[in-house]
Amino acid sequence: MSGTRESVIRMANQIARNLEVHGEQAAIEETAEHIRLFWDPRMKAQAFALLAEPDCGFSKEARAALAMLAEEADHRAA
Secondary structure (H helix, E strand, C coil), X not given: CCHHHHHHHHHHXXXXXXXXXXXXXXXXXXXXXXXXXXXXXXXXXXXXXXCCCCCCCCCHHHHHXXXXXXXXXHHHHC
16 A cells, blocks of 8 residues: 555544544544545545545445545536
């Protein structure tokens, strides 16, 4: 794994894990909001690309949050 790739996975999982105390759905929504507000567009793009790999290492909550953001990005681009 490259350093950036590994960092994107680690950070997304860490955010989701820290927000799990709010419940699964809230953790997904709050993780998405955090990434939406604070991640660089390049980091988001790399994370979205990793979604195509089922075993890349994202937690269930991190993957759901990123999928939500990727779908939003697709709708904005259309």
